Amino acid sequence: MMAERAGHYRFRHVAQMEWIKLRSLRSTWWTLGITVCGATAMAIVIGLNTRNAAGDLTNNALAGVVPGLLLTGVLGVLMMTSEYTSGMIRATLAAVPGRGLVLAAKAAVFGIVALATGEAAAFISFAAGGAALRHGIAAPALTQPGVLRAVLLAGASFSLVGLLGLGLGAIVRHTAAAIAVLVGGVYLAAQFVGVVAHGAAGYMPVLIIGNSLTTTKPDNCPPHAALCPHFLSAWAGLGMLCLYAAAVLGIGAWLLARRDA
Amino acid sequence: MIEARGLTKRFGSRLAVDALSFDVRAGRVTGFLGPNGSGKSTTMRLILGLDHPDAGHAAISGRRYRDLGWPLREVGALLEARAWHPGRTARSHLAALAASNGIGRRRVDEVLGMVGLAEVAGQRTGKFSLGMAQRLGIAAALLGDPPVLLLDEPVNGLDPAGIHWIRDLLRALAVQGRTVFVSSHLISEMALMAEHVVVIGQGRLLADEPVADLAGRAPSLEDAFLRLTGAATEYQGREGATSREGGHDG
Numbered sequence: 001m002m003a004e005r006a007g008h009y010r011f012r013h014v015a016q017m018e019w020i021k022l023r024s025l026r027s028t029w030w031t032l033g034i035t036v037c038g039a040t041a042m043a044i045v046i047g048l049n050t051r052n053a054a055g056d057l058t059n060n061a062l063a064g065v066v067p068g069l070l071l072t073g074v075l076g077v078l079m080m081t082s083e084y085t086s087g088m089i090r091a092t093l094a095a096v097p098g099r100g101l102v103l104a105a106k107a108a109v110f111g112i113v114a115l116a117t118g119e120a121a122a123f124i125s126f127a128a129g130g131a132a133l134r135h136g137i138a139a140p141a142l143t144q145p146g147v148l149r150a151v152l153l154a155g156a157s158f159s160l161v162g163l164l165g166l167g168l169g170a171i172v173r174h175t176a177a178a179i180a181v182l183v184g185g186v187y188l189a190a191q192f193v194g195v196v197a198h199g200a201a202g203y204m205p206v207l208i209i210g211n212s213l214t215t216t217k218p219d220n221c222p223p224h225a226a227l228c229p230h231f232l233s234a235w236a237g238l239g240m241l242c243l244y245a246a247a248v249l250g251i252g253a254w255l256l257a258r259r260d261a
Numbered sequence: 262m263i264e265a266r267g268l269t270k271r272f273g274s275r276l277a278v279d280a281l282s283f284d285v286r287a288g289r290v291t292g293f294l295g296p297n298g299s300g301k302s303t304t305m306r307l308i309l310g311l312d313h314p315d316a317g318h319a320a321i322s323g324r325r326y327r328d329l330g331w332p333l334r335e336v337g338a339l340l341e342a343r344a345w346h347p348g349r350t351a352r353s354h355l356a357a358l359a360a361s362n363g364i365g366r367r368r369v370d371e372v373l374g375m376v377g378l379a380e381v382a383g384q385r386t387g388k389f390s391l392g393m394a395q396r397l398g399i400a401a402a403l404l405g406d407p408p409v410l411l412l413d414e415p416v417n418g419l420d421p422a423g424i425h426w427i428r429d430l431l432r433a434l435a436v437q438g439r440t441v442f443v444s445s446h447l448i449s450e451m452a453l454m455a456e457h458v459v460v461i462g463q464g465r466l467l468a469d470e471p472v473a474d475l476a477g478r479a480p481s482l483e484d485a486f487l488r489l490t491g492a493a494t495e496y497q498g499r500e501g502a503t504s505r506e507g508g509h510d511g
Contacts (some may be wrong), residue, residue: 024356025358087345092361
Protein backbone atom coordinates (compact mmCIF):
# COMPACT_ATOMS: atom_id res chain seq x y z
CA MET A 1 0.00 0.00 0.00
CA MET A 2 2.57 2.58 1.07
CA ALA A 3 5.22 1.65 -1.42
CA GLU A 4 5.98 4.16 -4.12
CA ARG A 5 4.44 2.93 -7.35
CA ALA A 6 6.49 3.32 -10.45
CA GLY A 7 4.96 4.01 -13.81
CA HIS A 8 2.16 6.06 -15.20
CA TYR A 9 -1.15 5.44 -16.93
CA ARG A 10 -0.80 5.36 -20.69
CA PHE A 11 -3.05 5.73 -23.67
CA ARG A 12 -3.74 1.98 -23.79
CA HIS A 13 -5.03 1.99 -20.20
CA VAL A 14 -7.40 4.85 -20.93
CA ALA A 15 -8.52 3.28 -24.20
CA GLN A 16 -9.27 0.03 -22.39
CA MET A 17 -11.40 1.94 -19.88
CA GLU A 18 -13.33 3.59 -22.69
CA TRP A 19 -13.79 0.30 -24.49
CA ILE A 20 -15.23 -1.34 -21.35
CA LYS A 21 -17.54 1.65 -20.85
CA LEU A 22 -18.77 1.54 -24.45
CA ARG A 23 -19.31 -2.20 -24.70
CA SER A 24 -20.97 -2.57 -21.30
CA LEU A 25 -24.02 -0.57 -22.35
CA ARG A 26 -26.77 -2.40 -24.17
CA SER A 27 -27.82 0.81 -25.91
CA THR A 28 -24.49 0.81 -27.78
CA TRP A 29 -25.25 -2.53 -29.45
CA TRP A 30 -28.88 -1.69 -30.12
CA THR A 31 -27.95 1.56 -31.79
CA LEU A 32 -25.21 0.02 -33.92
CA GLY A 33 -27.45 -2.90 -34.88
CA ILE A 34 -30.28 -0.60 -35.94
CA THR A 35 -27.81 1.47 -37.96
CA VAL A 36 -26.79 -1.56 -40.04
CA CYS A 37 -30.33 -2.94 -40.38
CA GLY A 38 -31.81 0.46 -41.28
CA ALA A 39 -29.25 1.14 -44.01
CA THR A 40 -29.74 -2.37 -45.42
CA ALA A 41 -33.54 -2.11 -45.43
CA MET A 42 -33.38 1.20 -47.25
CA ALA A 43 -31.00 -0.26 -49.85
CA ILE A 44 -33.39 -3.17 -50.49
CA VAL A 45 -36.44 -0.91 -50.88
CA ILE A 46 -34.59 1.38 -53.29
CA GLY A 47 -33.19 -1.62 -55.20
CA LEU A 48 -36.65 -3.11 -55.64
CA ASN A 49 -37.98 0.17 -57.01
CA THR A 50 -35.10 1.07 -59.33
CA ARG A 51 -36.10 1.32 -63.00
CA ASN A 52 -33.31 3.47 -64.41
CA ALA A 53 -30.24 1.32 -65.14
CA ALA A 54 -28.28 4.45 -66.12
CA GLY A 55 -28.50 5.94 -62.64
CA ASP A 56 -25.77 5.66 -59.99
CA LEU A 57 -26.80 2.27 -58.63
CA THR A 58 -24.01 2.27 -56.05
CA ASN A 59 -25.11 5.64 -54.70
CA ASN A 60 -28.70 4.32 -54.58
CA ALA A 61 -27.67 1.27 -52.55
CA LEU A 62 -25.83 3.57 -50.11
CA ALA A 63 -28.83 5.89 -49.65
CA GLY A 64 -29.36 4.61 -46.10
CA VAL A 65 -25.98 6.01 -45.06
CA VAL A 66 -27.06 9.62 -44.59
CA PRO A 67 -30.03 8.96 -42.28
CA GLY A 68 -28.07 6.20 -40.51
CA LEU A 69 -25.30 8.64 -39.69
CA LEU A 70 -27.62 10.40 -37.30
CA LEU A 71 -27.59 7.37 -35.00
CA THR A 72 -23.80 7.14 -34.99
CA GLY A 73 -23.55 10.88 -34.44
CA VAL A 74 -25.94 10.70 -31.49
CA LEU A 75 -24.01 7.76 -30.03
CA GLY A 76 -20.86 9.88 -30.29
CA VAL A 77 -22.59 12.75 -28.49
CA LEU A 78 -23.82 10.42 -25.74
CA MET A 79 -20.38 8.94 -25.19
CA MET A 80 -19.46 12.34 -23.76
CA THR A 81 -22.69 13.90 -22.49
CA SER A 82 -23.97 10.82 -20.63
CA GLU A 83 -20.91 11.15 -18.39
CA TYR A 84 -21.95 14.69 -17.51
CA THR A 85 -25.57 13.66 -16.96
CA SER A 86 -24.62 10.93 -14.48
CA GLY A 87 -21.58 12.55 -12.87
CA MET A 88 -19.35 9.74 -14.17
CA ILE A 89 -17.11 12.37 -15.77
CA ARG A 90 -15.70 13.18 -12.31
CA ALA A 91 -14.84 9.51 -11.70
CA THR A 92 -13.26 9.34 -15.16
CA LEU A 93 -11.17 12.49 -14.70
CA ALA A 94 -10.16 11.50 -11.17
CA ALA A 95 -8.91 8.19 -12.59
CA VAL A 96 -7.21 9.92 -15.53
CA PRO A 97 -6.40 13.59 -14.86
CA GLY A 98 -4.87 13.89 -18.33
CA ARG A 99 -8.01 15.19 -19.97
CA GLY A 100 -6.71 15.35 -23.51
CA LEU A 101 -5.82 11.68 -23.21
CA VAL A 102 -9.38 10.88 -22.10
CA LEU A 103 -10.90 12.51 -25.17
CA ALA A 104 -8.26 10.98 -27.45
CA ALA A 105 -9.02 7.51 -26.06
CA LYS A 106 -12.75 8.03 -26.49
CA ALA A 107 -12.18 9.19 -30.06
CA ALA A 108 -9.96 6.22 -30.89
CA VAL A 109 -12.27 3.60 -29.37
CA PHE A 110 -15.47 5.07 -30.74
CA GLY A 111 -13.88 5.91 -34.08
CA ILE A 112 -12.86 2.30 -34.60
CA VAL A 113 -16.21 0.85 -33.45
CA ALA A 114 -18.12 3.30 -35.66
CA LEU A 115 -15.81 2.55 -38.60
CA ALA A 116 -16.37 -1.20 -38.25
CA THR A 117 -20.12 -0.67 -38.00
CA GLY A 118 -20.11 1.77 -40.88
CA GLU A 119 -18.17 -0.56 -43.16
CA ALA A 120 -20.51 -3.41 -42.26
CA ALA A 121 -23.52 -1.20 -43.00
CA ALA A 122 -22.01 -0.02 -46.30
CA PHE A 123 -20.97 -3.43 -47.64
CA ILE A 124 -24.16 -5.19 -46.54
CA SER A 125 -26.29 -2.38 -48.02
CA PHE A 126 -24.34 -2.51 -51.26
CA ALA A 127 -24.79 -6.28 -51.56
CA ALA A 128 -28.46 -6.21 -50.53
CA GLY A 129 -29.28 -3.23 -52.74
CA GLY A 130 -27.67 -4.92 -55.74
CA ALA A 131 -29.42 -8.22 -55.06
CA ALA A 132 -32.78 -6.47 -54.83
CA LEU A 133 -32.55 -4.97 -58.32
CA ARG A 134 -35.34 -6.10 -60.67
CA HIS A 135 -36.40 -5.19 -64.22
CA GLY A 136 -33.32 -6.85 -65.71
CA ILE A 137 -30.94 -4.29 -64.19
CA ALA A 138 -27.52 -5.74 -63.47
CA ALA A 139 -26.14 -5.19 -59.97
CA PRO A 140 -23.04 -2.97 -59.70
CA ALA A 141 -19.79 -4.77 -58.88
CA LEU A 142 -17.00 -3.65 -56.56
CA THR A 143 -14.57 -4.01 -59.45
CA GLN A 144 -16.26 -1.28 -61.49
CA PRO A 145 -14.62 2.19 -61.44
CA GLY A 146 -15.20 4.13 -58.23
CA VAL A 147 -17.51 1.53 -56.68
CA LEU A 148 -15.19 0.08 -54.03
CA ARG A 149 -14.10 3.61 -53.11
CA ALA A 150 -17.72 4.76 -52.74
CA VAL A 151 -18.62 1.82 -50.50
CA LEU A 152 -15.48 2.16 -48.34
CA LEU A 153 -15.93 5.91 -47.88
CA ALA A 154 -19.61 5.45 -47.05
CA GLY A 155 -18.47 3.27 -44.15
CA ALA A 156 -15.83 5.79 -43.11
CA SER A 157 -18.40 8.58 -43.00
CA PHE A 158 -20.13 6.89 -40.06
CA SER A 159 -16.94 7.09 -38.08
CA LEU A 160 -16.31 10.73 -39.01
CA VAL A 161 -19.82 11.88 -38.14
CA GLY A 162 -19.56 9.86 -34.90
CA LEU A 163 -16.37 11.75 -34.03
CA LEU A 164 -18.06 15.03 -34.90
CA GLY A 165 -20.79 14.07 -32.40
CA LEU A 166 -18.20 13.17 -29.75
CA GLY A 167 -16.47 16.53 -30.17
CA LEU A 168 -19.78 18.39 -29.99
CA GLY A 169 -20.63 16.44 -26.84
CA ALA A 170 -17.36 17.61 -25.26
CA ILE A 171 -18.07 21.21 -26.24
CA VAL A 172 -21.78 21.41 -25.37
CA ARG A 173 -21.93 18.82 -22.51
CA HIS A 174 -25.74 18.64 -22.48
CA THR A 175 -27.26 15.77 -24.45
CA ALA A 176 -30.28 17.51 -25.97
CA ALA A 177 -28.38 20.66 -26.85
CA ALA A 178 -25.48 18.73 -28.39
CA ILE A 179 -27.86 16.60 -30.49
CA ALA A 180 -29.62 19.77 -31.62
CA VAL A 181 -26.30 21.27 -32.71
CA LEU A 182 -25.38 18.03 -34.49
CA VAL A 183 -28.66 17.78 -36.38
CA GLY A 184 -28.70 21.51 -37.05
CA GLY A 185 -25.08 21.61 -38.19
CA VAL A 186 -25.00 18.43 -40.22
CA TYR A 187 -28.50 18.16 -41.66
CA LEU A 188 -30.34 21.47 -41.50
CA ALA A 189 -27.44 23.79 -42.26
CA ALA A 190 -26.92 21.89 -45.52
CA GLN A 191 -30.47 22.75 -46.64
CA PHE A 192 -30.10 26.36 -45.58
CA VAL A 193 -26.68 26.88 -47.12
CA GLY A 194 -27.85 25.10 -50.25
CA VAL A 195 -30.45 27.83 -50.75
CA VAL A 196 -28.45 30.85 -49.62
CA ALA A 197 -24.94 30.14 -50.84
CA HIS A 198 -24.63 27.54 -53.57
CA GLY A 199 -20.88 27.80 -53.66
CA ALA A 200 -20.61 26.63 -50.06
CA ALA A 201 -23.18 23.85 -50.33
CA GLY A 202 -20.60 21.35 -51.50
CA TYR A 203 -18.72 21.82 -48.23
CA MET A 204 -21.65 20.77 -46.03
CA PRO A 205 -21.07 17.36 -44.35
CA VAL A 206 -24.28 15.73 -45.59
CA LEU A 207 -23.70 16.85 -49.15
CA ILE A 208 -20.08 15.76 -49.03
CA ILE A 209 -21.22 12.30 -47.95
CA GLY A 210 -24.14 12.07 -50.37
CA ASN A 211 -22.53 13.67 -53.41
CA SER A 212 -18.77 13.25 -53.02
CA LEU A 213 -18.00 10.16 -50.96
CA THR A 214 -20.73 7.73 -51.96
CA THR A 215 -21.10 8.55 -55.62
CA THR A 216 -19.43 6.86 -58.58
CA LYS A 217 -20.65 9.43 -61.13
CA PRO A 218 -19.80 12.80 -59.61
CA ASP A 219 -21.40 16.15 -60.27
CA ASN A 220 -23.72 15.55 -63.21
CA CYS A 221 -24.95 19.10 -63.54
CA PRO A 222 -26.69 19.98 -66.77
CA PRO A 223 -24.70 22.46 -68.90
CA HIS A 224 -25.36 26.18 -68.20
CA ALA A 225 -27.11 25.38 -64.91
CA ALA A 226 -26.51 28.52 -62.85
CA LEU A 227 -27.74 27.06 -59.55
CA CYS A 228 -25.79 23.82 -59.62
CA PRO A 229 -23.52 23.49 -56.58
CA HIS A 230 -19.96 22.43 -57.13
CA PHE A 231 -19.28 19.18 -55.29
CA LEU A 232 -15.87 18.21 -53.99
CA SER A 233 -14.07 15.16 -55.30
CA ALA A 234 -14.34 12.08 -53.10
CA TRP A 235 -10.90 12.46 -51.56
CA ALA A 236 -11.19 16.22 -51.06
CA GLY A 237 -14.57 15.55 -49.44
CA LEU A 238 -13.04 12.97 -47.13
CA GLY A 239 -10.30 15.45 -46.19
CA MET A 240 -12.92 18.11 -45.48
CA LEU A 241 -14.89 15.77 -43.19
CA CYS A 242 -11.70 14.78 -41.35
CA LEU A 243 -10.94 18.46 -40.91
CA TYR A 244 -14.39 19.12 -39.42
CA ALA A 245 -14.07 16.22 -36.98
CA ALA A 246 -10.52 17.21 -36.02
CA ALA A 247 -11.49 20.85 -35.47
CA VAL A 248 -14.50 20.00 -33.30
CA LEU A 249 -12.52 17.43 -31.28
CA GLY A 250 -9.67 19.91 -30.87
CA ILE A 251 -11.99 22.59 -29.50
CA GLY A 252 -13.64 19.95 -27.30
CA ALA A 253 -10.27 18.86 -25.88
CA TRP A 254 -9.24 22.44 -25.23
CA LEU A 255 -12.48 23.20 -23.37
CA LEU A 256 -12.37 19.90 -21.46
CA ALA A 257 -8.92 20.79 -20.13
CA ARG A 258 -9.86 24.35 -19.21
CA ARG A 259 -13.25 23.92 -17.62
CA ASP A 260 -14.15 22.61 -14.18
CA ALA A 261 -15.55 19.10 -14.36
CA MET B 262 -1.07 13.23 3.57
CA ILE B 263 -3.14 15.95 1.96
CA GLU B 264 -2.07 19.58 1.96
CA ALA B 265 -4.17 22.58 1.06
CA ARG B 266 -2.37 25.90 0.77
CA GLY B 267 -4.33 29.09 0.22
CA LEU B 268 -6.95 27.26 -1.85
CA THR B 269 -9.35 29.79 -3.33
CA LYS B 270 -12.25 29.21 -5.69
CA ARG B 271 -14.70 31.73 -7.00
CA PHE B 272 -17.96 30.93 -8.80
CA GLY B 273 -19.00 34.17 -10.44
CA SER B 274 -19.05 36.75 -7.65
CA ARG B 275 -19.38 34.12 -4.90
CA LEU B 276 -16.25 33.07 -3.06
CA ALA B 277 -16.85 29.33 -2.48
CA VAL B 278 -13.45 28.55 -0.99
CA ASP B 279 -11.48 31.36 0.61
CA ALA B 280 -7.71 31.00 1.15
CA LEU B 281 -8.09 27.62 2.79
CA SER B 282 -4.96 26.02 4.26
CA PHE B 283 -4.82 22.80 6.23
CA ASP B 284 -3.05 19.44 6.42
CA VAL B 285 -4.73 16.07 6.65
CA ARG B 286 -2.36 13.64 8.33
CA ALA B 287 -2.00 9.93 7.83
CA GLY B 288 -3.02 7.35 10.41
CA ARG B 289 -6.24 8.93 11.62
CA VAL B 290 -9.72 9.76 10.43
CA THR B 291 -10.02 13.49 9.83
CA GLY B 292 -13.54 14.87 9.65
CA PHE B 293 -14.35 17.75 7.34
CA LEU B 294 -17.23 19.65 8.84
CA GLY B 295 -19.23 22.61 7.71
CA PRO B 296 -22.80 23.67 7.10
CA ASN B 297 -24.42 22.94 3.73
CA GLY B 298 -22.91 25.13 1.05
CA SER B 299 -19.80 25.91 3.10
CA GLY B 300 -17.45 24.70 0.37
CA LYS B 301 -16.65 21.14 1.47
CA SER B 302 -17.41 19.49 -1.87
CA THR B 303 -15.67 22.25 -3.82
CA THR B 304 -12.58 21.82 -1.65
CA MET B 305 -12.58 18.09 -2.39
CA ARG B 306 -12.96 18.73 -6.11
CA LEU B 307 -10.03 21.17 -5.94
CA ILE B 308 -7.86 18.57 -4.19
CA LEU B 309 -8.75 16.04 -6.92
CA GLY B 310 -7.94 18.49 -9.70
CA LEU B 311 -11.52 18.40 -10.99
CA ASP B 312 -12.01 22.14 -10.42
CA HIS B 313 -9.22 24.59 -11.09
CA PRO B 314 -8.39 26.87 -8.14
CA ASP B 315 -8.26 30.63 -8.67
CA ALA B 316 -5.36 30.75 -6.21
CA GLY B 317 -3.42 28.38 -4.00
CA HIS B 318 -2.82 24.70 -4.53
CA ALA B 319 -3.43 21.29 -3.08
CA ALA B 320 -1.02 18.37 -2.92
CA ILE B 321 -1.24 14.67 -2.19
CA SER B 322 1.95 13.31 -0.59
CA GLY B 323 3.73 16.37 -1.94
CA ARG B 324 2.49 16.13 -5.52
CA ARG B 325 -0.28 17.84 -7.41
CA TYR B 326 -3.10 15.44 -8.26
CA ARG B 327 -2.56 15.73 -12.00
CA ASP B 328 1.07 14.65 -11.59
CA LEU B 329 0.16 11.32 -9.98
CA GLY B 330 1.23 8.34 -12.09
CA TRP B 331 -1.58 6.01 -11.06
CA PRO B 332 -4.13 8.31 -9.40
CA LEU B 333 -6.47 5.54 -8.22
CA ARG B 334 -3.60 3.74 -6.51
CA GLU B 335 -2.70 6.93 -4.64
CA VAL B 336 -6.09 8.44 -3.84
CA GLY B 337 -9.51 6.87 -3.55
CA ALA B 338 -12.43 9.26 -3.73
CA LEU B 339 -16.17 9.11 -3.22
CA LEU B 340 -17.69 12.36 -4.41
CA GLU B 341 -21.36 11.85 -5.11
CA ALA B 342 -23.81 8.98 -5.06
CA ARG B 343 -24.75 7.32 -8.34
CA ALA B 344 -22.04 9.04 -10.38
CA TRP B 345 -22.08 6.41 -13.10
CA HIS B 346 -24.23 5.25 -15.99
CA PRO B 347 -27.34 3.48 -14.61
CA GLY B 348 -27.30 0.97 -17.48
CA ARG B 349 -23.89 -0.41 -16.57
CA THR B 350 -23.42 -3.24 -14.09
CA ALA B 351 -21.52 -2.70 -10.86
CA ARG B 352 -18.75 -4.98 -12.10
CA SER B 353 -18.39 -3.22 -15.47
CA HIS B 354 -18.27 0.18 -13.80
CA LEU B 355 -15.42 -0.92 -11.54
CA ALA B 356 -13.69 -2.87 -14.34
CA ALA B 357 -13.57 0.29 -16.48
CA LEU B 358 -12.01 2.34 -13.69
CA ALA B 359 -9.59 -0.48 -12.82
CA ALA B 360 -8.42 -0.74 -16.43
CA SER B 361 -7.53 2.96 -16.54
CA ASN B 362 -5.01 2.51 -13.74
CA GLY B 363 -3.69 -0.91 -14.61
CA ILE B 364 -5.50 -2.59 -11.72
CA GLY B 365 -6.23 -6.31 -12.18
CA ARG B 366 -9.73 -7.71 -12.61
CA ARG B 367 -9.35 -9.83 -9.49
CA ARG B 368 -9.25 -6.66 -7.41
CA VAL B 369 -12.69 -5.70 -8.80
CA ASP B 370 -14.29 -8.81 -7.32
CA GLU B 371 -12.29 -8.34 -4.15
CA VAL B 372 -13.66 -4.84 -3.47
CA LEU B 373 -17.17 -5.91 -4.46
CA GLY B 374 -16.88 -8.56 -1.74
CA MET B 375 -15.49 -6.05 0.76
CA VAL B 376 -18.49 -3.73 0.41
CA GLY B 377 -21.01 -6.58 0.30
CA LEU B 378 -22.06 -6.22 -3.33
CA ALA B 379 -20.66 -9.50 -4.67
CA GLU B 380 -24.11 -10.96 -5.25
CA VAL B 381 -25.42 -7.99 -7.23
CA ALA B 382 -22.19 -7.36 -9.15
CA GLY B 383 -23.81 -8.36 -12.44
CA GLN B 384 -26.92 -6.21 -11.97
CA ARG B 385 -27.39 -2.86 -13.61
CA THR B 386 -26.77 -0.08 -11.10
CA GLY B 387 -29.84 1.93 -12.03
CA LYS B 388 -31.90 -0.31 -9.76
CA PHE B 389 -29.58 0.04 -6.76
CA SER B 390 -30.88 1.61 -3.55
CA LEU B 391 -29.03 4.68 -2.27
CA GLY B 392 -27.30 2.49 0.30
CA MET B 393 -26.08 0.08 -2.39
CA ALA B 394 -24.98 3.03 -4.51
CA GLN B 395 -22.89 4.39 -1.63
CA ARG B 396 -21.31 0.98 -1.19
CA LEU B 397 -20.40 0.86 -4.87
CA GLY B 398 -18.92 4.35 -4.58
CA ILE B 399 -16.80 3.14 -1.66
CA ALA B 400 -15.77 0.05 -3.64
CA ALA B 401 -14.55 2.39 -6.40
CA ALA B 402 -12.58 4.42 -3.85
CA LEU B 403 -10.91 1.26 -2.50
CA LEU B 404 -10.15 -0.15 -5.95
CA GLY B 405 -6.51 0.94 -6.08
CA ASP B 406 -5.83 0.12 -2.39
CA PRO B 407 -4.86 3.79 -1.99
CA PRO B 408 -2.97 5.29 0.96
CA VAL B 409 -5.22 8.38 0.81
CA LEU B 410 -9.03 8.36 0.89
CA LEU B 411 -11.37 11.31 0.32
CA LEU B 412 -15.03 10.67 1.00
CA ASP B 413 -17.76 13.27 0.60
CA GLU B 414 -20.76 12.49 2.82
CA PRO B 415 -20.27 8.70 2.71
CA VAL B 416 -22.95 7.91 5.30
CA ASN B 417 -25.72 9.61 3.32
CA GLY B 418 -28.44 7.11 2.51
CA LEU B 419 -26.97 4.33 4.64
CA ASP B 420 -29.07 2.56 7.25
CA PRO B 421 -27.76 2.21 10.84
CA ALA B 422 -26.00 -1.05 10.03
CA GLY B 423 -24.42 0.58 6.99
CA ILE B 424 -23.28 3.59 9.02
CA HIS B 425 -21.76 1.29 11.62
CA TRP B 426 -20.01 -0.65 8.85
CA ILE B 427 -18.48 2.43 7.26
CA ARG B 428 -17.37 3.83 10.61
CA ASP B 429 -15.49 0.60 11.36
CA LEU B 430 -14.09 0.43 7.84
CA LEU B 431 -12.74 3.98 7.87
CA ARG B 432 -11.21 3.56 11.32
CA ALA B 433 -9.58 0.31 10.23
CA LEU B 434 -8.17 2.02 7.12
CA ALA B 435 -6.74 4.80 9.28
CA VAL B 436 -5.18 2.32 11.72
CA GLN B 437 -3.38 0.78 8.73
CA GLY B 438 -1.65 4.14 8.34
CA ARG B 439 -3.81 5.66 5.62
CA THR B 440 -4.96 9.23 5.35
CA VAL B 441 -8.76 9.29 5.67
CA PHE B 442 -10.57 12.58 5.02
CA VAL B 443 -14.35 12.41 5.42
CA SER B 444 -16.79 15.24 4.99
CA SER B 445 -20.14 15.37 6.72
CA HIS B 446 -22.68 17.80 7.98
CA LEU B 447 -23.65 15.30 10.68
CA ILE B 448 -21.74 16.36 13.78
CA SER B 449 -22.83 13.41 15.89
CA GLU B 450 -21.45 11.06 13.25
CA MET B 451 -18.13 12.90 13.19
CA ALA B 452 -17.90 12.71 16.98
CA LEU B 453 -18.00 8.91 16.68
CA MET B 454 -15.82 8.53 13.61
CA ALA B 455 -13.10 11.17 13.60
CA GLU B 456 -10.18 11.95 15.86
CA HIS B 457 -9.44 15.26 14.24
CA VAL B 458 -11.64 17.81 12.50
CA VAL B 459 -11.25 20.55 9.96
CA VAL B 460 -14.22 22.92 10.22
CA ILE B 461 -15.07 25.45 7.53
CA GLY B 462 -17.82 28.01 7.07
CA GLN B 463 -18.37 30.22 4.04
CA GLY B 464 -15.25 28.67 2.52
CA ARG B 465 -12.97 29.77 5.39
CA LEU B 466 -11.07 27.68 7.90
CA LEU B 467 -12.74 27.92 11.33
CA ALA B 468 -10.99 25.14 13.22
CA ASP B 469 -8.34 22.49 12.66
CA GLU B 470 -7.93 20.54 15.89
CA PRO B 471 -8.61 17.26 17.69
CA VAL B 472 -12.30 16.50 18.15
CA ALA B 473 -11.77 16.36 21.92
CA ASP B 474 -10.37 19.93 22.03
CA LEU B 475 -13.23 21.33 19.97
CA ALA B 476 -15.87 19.50 22.02
CA GLY B 477 -14.17 20.57 25.25
CA ARG B 478 -14.84 24.25 24.60
CA ALA B 479 -18.63 23.88 24.71
CA PRO B 480 -21.24 21.68 26.41
CA SER B 481 -21.19 19.43 23.34
CA LEU B 482 -19.47 19.09 19.99
CA GLU B 483 -22.65 20.29 18.35
CA ASP B 484 -22.68 23.47 20.43
CA ALA B 485 -19.03 24.08 19.63
CA PHE B 486 -19.78 23.60 15.92
CA LEU B 487 -22.77 25.94 15.95
CA ARG B 488 -20.80 28.64 17.76
CA LEU B 489 -18.03 28.43 15.21
CA THR B 490 -20.21 28.39 12.12
CA GLY B 491 -22.66 30.95 13.49
CA ALA B 492 -19.80 33.42 13.85
CA ALA B 493 -18.74 32.72 10.26
CA THR B 494 -22.18 33.60 8.96
CA GLU B 495 -22.16 37.00 10.71
CA TYR B 496 -18.67 37.75 9.50
CA GLN B 497 -19.69 36.83 5.95
CA GLY B 498 -22.55 39.35 6.12
CA ARG B 499 -20.15 42.23 6.73
CA GLU B 500 -17.70 40.94 4.17
CA GLY B 501 -20.49 40.75 1.58
CA ALA B 502 -21.23 44.46 2.14
CA THR B 503 -17.60 45.52 1.68
CA SER B 504 -17.08 43.52 -1.47
CA ARG B 505 -20.18 45.12 -3.01
CA GLU B 506 -18.61 48.55 -2.41
CA GLY B 507 -15.48 47.26 -4.08
CA GLY B 508 -17.56 46.70 -7.21
CA HIS B 509 -16.08 44.76 -10.07
CA ASP B 510 -14.17 41.99 -8.33
CA GLY B 511 -16.53 39.22 -9.49
